[in-house]
Amino acid sequence: MSQVELSEGNVEVPGCTSPLFYRQSRPSSGDVKMRILLLHGRRFSSENWLNIGTLHALADAGCRAVAIDLPGLGRSSSAEAPAAMGELAPAAFLTDICERLELSPVVLISPSLSGMYSLPFLLQHQHLLRAYIPIAPICTEKISAQQYRNVKVPSLIVCGDGDTELGKVSLSNLSQLANHSVAVMKGAGHACYLDNPDTWHRLLTDFLAKI
Numbered sequence: 001m002s003q004v005e006l007s008e009g010n011v012e013v014p015g016c017t018s019p020l021f022y023r024q025s026r027p028s029s030g031d032v033k034m035r036i037l038l039l040h041g042r043r044f045s046s047e048n049w050l051n052i053g054t055l056h057a058l059a060d061a062g063c064r065a066v067a068i069d070l071p072g073l074g075r076s077s078s079a080e081a082p083a084a085m086g087e088l089a090p091a092a093f094l095t096d097i098c099e100r101l102e103l104s105p106v107v108l109i110s111p112s113l114s115g116m117y118s119l120p121f122l123l124q125h126q127h128l129l130r131a132y133i134p135i136a137p138i139c140t141e142k143i144s145a146q147q148y149r150n151v152k153v154p155s156l157i158v159c160g161d162g163d164t165e166l167g168k169v170s171l172s173n174l175s176q177l178a179n180h181s182v183a184v185m186k187g188a189g190h191a192c193y194l195d196n197p198d199t200w201h202r203l204l205t206d207f208l209a210k211i
Helices: 046-051 054-060 092-100 112-124 145-149 166-174 197-210
Strands: 004-011 020-027 034-038 063-068 106-111 129-135 155-160 180-185
Touching: 004 054, 020 046, 020 054, 034 054, 034 092, 046 054, 046 063, 054 063, 054 197, 092 112, 106 112, 112 129, 129 197, 155 166, 155 197, 166 180, 180 197
Parallel strands: 034 063, 034 106, 106 129, 129 155, 155 180
Antiparallel strands: 004 020, 020 063
């Protein structure tokens, strides 16, 4: 594994009551091929991406990776999101993060709960996205078939074969995306990347190498 630079920080996001925490990795050489934003599920935080080695794996692949703690979770637990953020949060939330952290065009990795943020962003700001990697996100049923077909962003749909509820539903809905591929991880559950990090990293870096 090559040397990587790891850092932590906070970013002010309009509407949030306090700054959001993030972790960042990048190649020590300073040469960056692409920029990645990692979100997380309800029971998790950016720490998971550090612990399973995803931040290191992405930096090894020549990427700058930012893993953020969503409002009210992880080390952003004191940051309350605007009351208007309901089941589908405004796309401006991720737009502001990408702008302030200079991530566009971004590869967006979105598991579970974070679908409430990533899906509106995907629909409204395709020009800011280099690729989309959903991992059994919520809210996929709230998007119409035509809206999915209108998205041309390269997408890798990831789920575990043991995730027979949200994984199955999200895979069915997301498969309507115009430019997608599917990776089903064998013997893995809802948080499939935690069940088999090595397979997850291989799928991720293989996909990134093709876009």
